[in-house]
Amino acid sequence: MSPDRTVPEAFIAVIDDGTGMNALELAIHWLIGTSNKRDIPEEKLPKGRKQIGKFGIGKLATFVLGRYLTHVSKRDDKFVMTFVKP
Secondary structure, eight states: OOOOSSSSSSSOOOOSOOOOHHHHHHHHHHHHHHOOGGGGGGGSSGGGOOOSSSSSSSEEEEEGGGGGEEEEEEEEEEEEEEEEOO
């Protein structure tokens, strides 16, 4: 997190150790009001994590924190990125 979050170039970075998404999955991730999360059997969830969320609207809360969002994901040594501005 930037020490001075009042400057235009301030940022917040969130990093996790999940399984990542490919380009199609990242695009689907940004669909609002739809989710395929409930189609995944509980025993196949990544790293034994419980599923949260239902309609895919929680991610919109990130826009309370900033003017745009850059989402970078890595899977199989390939990086994909989306740039989202409301």
